[in-house]
Amino acid sequence: MFEAKIDLGVLRGCIEAITAVADEGRLRITEDGLKLRSVDPANVAMVSFELQSDAFDDFSLELAGAVETEKEGKGEEGKETSIGMDFVKLLGILGIGGRGGEEIELKLDEKGQKLFTRMGSLAYTISLLASDSLRKDPKVPELEFPAQVILEIEDFKRGIRAAEKIAENIVLGVDGESEEFFMEAEGEMDKLRLGLRKEQLIYLTPPAEKVRSLYSLDYLSAMSRGISACHAEQLTLNLGKDYPLQIDFEVADGRGKVSYLVAPRIESE
Amino acid sequence: MFEAKIDLGVLRGCIEAITAVADEGRLRITEDGLKLRSVDPANVAMVSFELQSDAFDDFSLELAGAVETEKEGKGEEGKETSIGMDFVKLLGILGIGGRGGEEIELKLDEKGQKLFTRMGSLAYTISLLASDSLRKDPKVPELEFPAQVILEIEDFKRGIRAAEKIAENIVLGVDGESEEFFMEAEGEMDKLRLGLRKEQLIYLTPPAEKVRSLYSLDYLSAMSRGISACHAEQLTLNLGKDYPLQIDFEVADGRGKVSYLVAPRIESE
Amino acid sequence: MFEAKIDLGVLRGCIEAITAVADEGRLRITEDGLKLRSVDPANVAMVSFELQSDAFDDFSLELAGAVETEKEGKGEEGKETSIGMDFVKLLGILGIGGRGGEEIELKLDEKGQKLFTRMGSLAYTISLLASDSLRKDPKVPELEFPAQVILEIEDFKRGIRAAEKIAENIVLGVDGESEEFFMEAEGEMDKLRLGLRKEQLIYLTPPAEKVRSLYSLDYLSAMSRGISACHAEQLTLNLGKDYPLQIDFEVADGRGKVSYLVAPRIESE
Incomplete structure (x- = not known):
C-alpha cells in the first residue's frame, strides 16, 4: 500500500x-x-x-x-x-x-x-x-561527454525562444579555445547566435576541441517549458560533437532531479 | 420616461x-x-x-x-x-x-x-x-426543496471547474445522515468528488434522507461564470432528489438578487 | 559604415x-x-x-x-x-x-x-x-487642415475601442461652434458618440464651420495600437471636411516623431 x-x-x-x-x-x-x-x-x-x-x-x-x-x-x-x-x-x-x-x-x-x-x-x-x-523502461546509453556547461536557466530559455522565431533546429556547442558556450540557429535569411563566455556561465568544462551538435527545436522547446515549470535556477548541459545532449536539473529544492537526453540531428552543411 | x-x-x-x-x-x-x-x-x-x-x-x-x-x-x-x-x-x-x-x-x-x-x-x-x-415571462414553478446549503462561492466554483475537466454532467446532493454536501462527476475512467461537511459550509438544512440530482455542466458552468462576475461571496443552493436546483445569490451589495433554476437530468445508472 | x-x-x-x-x-x-x-x-x-x-x-x-x-x-x-x-x-x-x-x-x-x-x-x-x-518614398501631399486637436491618447484609444465593437468605419470631426471634438460610429442598430469639449482636450483650433470625415477603422485601429506601443501621452489630430486625417505623436521622449496620414472614405448618407 x-x-x-x-x-x-x-x-x-x-x-x-x-x-x-x-x-x-x-x-x-x-x-x-x-x-x-x-x-x-x-x-x-x-x-x-x-x-x-x-x-x-x-x-x-x-x-x-x-x-x-x-x-x-x-x-x-x-x-x-x-x-x-x-x-x-x-x-x-x-x-x-x-x-x-x-x-x-x-x-x-x-x-x-x-x-x-x-x-x-x-x-x-x-x-x-x-x-x-506500457513500454519497458528504456536503457540509459553509456555516454561520455567531452564538455559540460552549467548555466542560468534564463539564459538557456532565452536562446531557445529566440531560435523558435526563425528555425526548426538549433546548434548547441562549446568552443574549447575561447571557452565559450554557444547556441546557434539559422533561418531562411537570418542567423542567430547566443554566446556565453566562461565568466557568464556558472561552470564550464571546456573540451579539447570545438564541439557542436544540432538538435530539433521541437524537443528542446518542450524541455525548456518543462524546466520552467520546476522553478529550478540552473541547468547542467552535457555536450559533445554530433552527440546526444543531456540536460540535468534539480526539482523539489534538490530532493529530486530530472534528466533529459535528446539525440542529435545530422547537420547537413 | x-x-x-x-x-x-x-x-x-x-x-x-x-x-x-x-x-x-x-x-x-x-x-x-x-x-x-x-x-x-x-x-x-x-x-x-x-x-x-x-x-x-x-x-x-x-x-x-x-x-x-x-x-x-x-x-x-x-x-x-x-x-x-x-x-x-x-x-x-x-x-x-x-x-x-x-x-x-x-x-x-x-x-x-x-x-x-x-x-x-x-x-x-x-x-x-x-x-x-420576445417570449412571455415564464412562470416560476412551485417547488419544495428538502435540502438547503449555503456555501462559499469559491467552493462551488472549484467543484464545477474540476468536473469540467472530465465530465458533461455533475451530481449535486446532500447526505442527511453525515450532514455533507457533495458534488460528484464521473468521466470515462476517473471519478471526482467534492465533499463539504456541515462545519465547512455556512449553513445546511439537511434532508431526512440522502438527496442527489444530476445536472448538465453546460448550464452550471455558465452559471458559475455568471456568479463570479457579481463578486458575491456566498451562494444558497436548494436541492432535492432528481429535482431542479435553485441557486440564489445577492448582487449590488444586497440591493439586488439573482436566482437560477435548472432542471435535472435523468441519472442513467 | x-x-x-x-x-x-x-x-x-x-x-x-x-x-x-x-x-x-x-x-x-x-x-x-x-x-x-x-x-x-x-x-x-x-x-x-x-x-x-x-x-x-x-x-x-x-x-x-x-x-x-x-x-x-x-x-x-x-x-x-x-x-x-x-x-x-x-x-x-x-x-x-x-x-x-x-x-x-x-x-x-x-x-x-x-x-x-x-x-x-x-x-x-x-x-x-x-x-x-522597395517602392520609392511616397510624396507627402500638401494639405491644409482647418482644425487641430491635441488630446490624451487614452481618450482616442477609448473611442476607437468602442467603435470597433459595432462598426467598420468611424467619423472624426470638430464642431467649431460648440468647440467639441467628436468620434462617431454607427452599427446596424446602434450608435456611438464620444464627445470631448474644449476643456476636456489639451488644445483645440476650432474650424470656422463643422468638419467631419469618415475613416476605415482597420487603419485607425492599427494606428491606435502603434501609438500605444510608443508610450506617448498625447496626440495631435489634424482634421478637415471629407479630408485626410493626420495623426502626430512623439517617440523616444521627444527625440523622434511619427506621423500617420489616412485617406477619408466617402460618407454614403
Missing part, C-alpha cells in the same frame, strides 16, 4: 517536466521515492526522473511480499511497485487545485488499479493504465 | 449574470427597480433577476398614463414599462467603459425604442428589441 | 508604430538619425517616421564617398544610406530581448546587405531587403 502527501506545486512541476517528453509511463514507487524513465514515441528523447521520499510530507510504502515478488520477480531487491500513469491527465487534475501552499494526498488502492487523490475537500480517483501495456 | 445612473461595475456584473441563461429578454422597469425573468432557448434553465431602485445612484420613472395602460392594461398596478434587451450586446458595450468606479447613465426614449447610455464622454445609443417579439 | 546603440524598448516602440502602416520599407540612415516614409499596400495610409541620432546612446555613420554617390547621386547632400527592412520580422526579433532597460547594438555590414544586431549575449544577423526592390 502506498500513501503519500506532497506540496501540490512541487508535484505539478515534476509532472510537467515529465510531459515534456512522455505523455504516459511507468512510475516506479520504492521506499526511496518515485522513479521514472521513459522515451518519447519517436525514440528521440528520454526523460529520467527521481523524487526522493523526503520531498514528500508523508511517504509510506508497504508491499505484501507475494504481490511484490510476482510483479517484479526480484526478491529482496524488488521492494517496489509500479503504476501506469497518464501524466497529461494527471497534470490537468493537478491544475484544478488551488494556487498557494496546498497539499495533495495520494493513495494507491490495494490492486494498484486506481490512485485516490485528495486536494482539500476535492477527491479525485484516477484509473491507472495497465502497467504491462 | 425612465432615467437612471448606476455604477458601471455593478451593472456589468448583473448583465453578465443574466447572460449565463438568457441572451435577450424583457426587462421590466418599475418604481421599485428592474426585474427580469427569462428561460433559456432549450427551456432547461431560468433566471430571475431583481435590482432595487436604491442600487442606483439616480432612478426616476415617469409613465404617461395612456402609454402605460395601453402597454400593460393593468390600471394602477401597471406602473411599469418593459424593454426588450439584447443582453449580450449590452455586455459588450459595458465592456468598453473604464475599470474604476465609473458610472453609467441610462435614459429611455419617449417611444421606448432606444436606450441612451453615457459613460463619461462616451455616448451609446442602443436600439431595443420589440418587446412583443 | 553604420553603428548604433539604443534602448531596446524605445526601438521596439518605433518599429511597432511603423508596422501599423507598413510591413517593410526603406529606412534612410543619415547623420541626423533614421528616417522612413512608407505607404500601405492599398495606398490608403502613410507613415512618416524620424528618430534623431541623439535618441541613440551611440550613433556613428561613415560613408565611403563612392558608395554614397553611387547610391544616392546627390553629392554632399547625399550623406546618407538606406536599407530595406522587413519591420515585421525585426519586431519579432526585438521581442526576444529582455524587458528592462536593455540595449540593442546595430551594425550594418560593409555591403549594406546585412544588419548585425546584438542584445546582450544574443547576436542576430538580419538579411536586408534589396533596397531597389
Whole structure:
C-alpha cells in the first residue's frame, strides 16, 4: 500500500517536466521515492526522473511480499511497485487545485488499479493504465561527454525562444579555445547566435576541441517549458560533437532531479 | 420616461449574470427597480433577476398614463414599462467603459425604442428589441426543496471547474445522515468528488434522507461564470432528489438578487 | 559604415508604430538619425517616421564617398544610406530581448546587405531587403487642415475601442461652434458618440464651420495600437471636411516623431 502527501506545486512541476517528453509511463514507487524513465514515441528523447521520499510530507510504502515478488520477480531487491500513469491527465487534475501552499494526498488502492487523490475537500480517483501495456523502461546509453556547461536557466530559455522565431533546429556547442558556450540557429535569411563566455556561465568544462551538435527545436522547446515549470535556477548541459545532449536539473529544492537526453540531428552543411 | 445612473461595475456584473441563461429578454422597469425573468432557448434553465431602485445612484420613472395602460392594461398596478434587451450586446458595450468606479447613465426614449447610455464622454445609443417579439415571462414553478446549503462561492466554483475537466454532467446532493454536501462527476475512467461537511459550509438544512440530482455542466458552468462576475461571496443552493436546483445569490451589495433554476437530468445508472 | 546603440524598448516602440502602416520599407540612415516614409499596400495610409541620432546612446555613420554617390547621386547632400527592412520580422526579433532597460547594438555590414544586431549575449544577423526592390518614398501631399486637436491618447484609444465593437468605419470631426471634438460610429442598430469639449482636450483650433470625415477603422485601429506601443501621452489630430486625417505623436521622449496620414472614405448618407 502506498500513501503519500506532497506540496501540490512541487508535484505539478515534476509532472510537467515529465510531459515534456512522455505523455504516459511507468512510475516506479520504492521506499526511496518515485522513479521514472521513459522515451518519447519517436525514440528521440528520454526523460529520467527521481523524487526522493523526503520531498514528500508523508511517504509510506508497504508491499505484501507475494504481490511484490510476482510483479517484479526480484526478491529482496524488488521492494517496489509500479503504476501506469497518464501524466497529461494527471497534470490537468493537478491544475484544478488551488494556487498557494496546498497539499495533495495520494493513495494507491490495494490492486494498484486506481490512485485516490485528495486536494482539500476535492477527491479525485484516477484509473491507472495497465502497467504491462506500457513500454519497458528504456536503457540509459553509456555516454561520455567531452564538455559540460552549467548555466542560468534564463539564459538557456532565452536562446531557445529566440531560435523558435526563425528555425526548426538549433546548434548547441562549446568552443574549447575561447571557452565559450554557444547556441546557434539559422533561418531562411537570418542567423542567430547566443554566446556565453566562461565568466557568464556558472561552470564550464571546456573540451579539447570545438564541439557542436544540432538538435530539433521541437524537443528542446518542450524541455525548456518543462524546466520552467520546476522553478529550478540552473541547468547542467552535457555536450559533445554530433552527440546526444543531456540536460540535468534539480526539482523539489534538490530532493529530486530530472534528466533529459535528446539525440542529435545530422547537420547537413 | 425612465432615467437612471448606476455604477458601471455593478451593472456589468448583473448583465453578465443574466447572460449565463438568457441572451435577450424583457426587462421590466418599475418604481421599485428592474426585474427580469427569462428561460433559456432549450427551456432547461431560468433566471430571475431583481435590482432595487436604491442600487442606483439616480432612478426616476415617469409613465404617461395612456402609454402605460395601453402597454400593460393593468390600471394602477401597471406602473411599469418593459424593454426588450439584447443582453449580450449590452455586455459588450459595458465592456468598453473604464475599470474604476465609473458610472453609467441610462435614459429611455419617449417611444421606448432606444436606450441612451453615457459613460463619461462616451455616448451609446442602443436600439431595443420589440418587446412583443420576445417570449412571455415564464412562470416560476412551485417547488419544495428538502435540502438547503449555503456555501462559499469559491467552493462551488472549484467543484464545477474540476468536473469540467472530465465530465458533461455533475451530481449535486446532500447526505442527511453525515450532514455533507457533495458534488460528484464521473468521466470515462476517473471519478471526482467534492465533499463539504456541515462545519465547512455556512449553513445546511439537511434532508431526512440522502438527496442527489444530476445536472448538465453546460448550464452550471455558465452559471458559475455568471456568479463570479457579481463578486458575491456566498451562494444558497436548494436541492432535492432528481429535482431542479435553485441557486440564489445577492448582487449590488444586497440591493439586488439573482436566482437560477435548472432542471435535472435523468441519472442513467 | 553604420553603428548604433539604443534602448531596446524605445526601438521596439518605433518599429511597432511603423508596422501599423507598413510591413517593410526603406529606412534612410543619415547623420541626423533614421528616417522612413512608407505607404500601405492599398495606398490608403502613410507613415512618416524620424528618430534623431541623439535618441541613440551611440550613433556613428561613415560613408565611403563612392558608395554614397553611387547610391544616392546627390553629392554632399547625399550623406546618407538606406536599407530595406522587413519591420515585421525585426519586431519579432526585438521581442526576444529582455524587458528592462536593455540595449540593442546595430551594425550594418560593409555591403549594406546585412544588419548585425546584438542584445546582450544574443547576436542576430538580419538579411536586408534589396533596397531597389522597395517602392520609392511616397510624396507627402500638401494639405491644409482647418482644425487641430491635441488630446490624451487614452481618450482616442477609448473611442476607437468602442467603435470597433459595432462598426467598420468611424467619423472624426470638430464642431467649431460648440468647440467639441467628436468620434462617431454607427452599427446596424446602434450608435456611438464620444464627445470631448474644449476643456476636456489639451488644445483645440476650432474650424470656422463643422468638419467631419469618415475613416476605415482597420487603419485607425492599427494606428491606435502603434501609438500605444510608443508610450506617448498625447496626440495631435489634424482634421478637415471629407479630408485626410493626420495623426502626430512623439517617440523616444521627444527625440523622434511619427506621423500617420489616412485617406477619408466617402460618407454614403
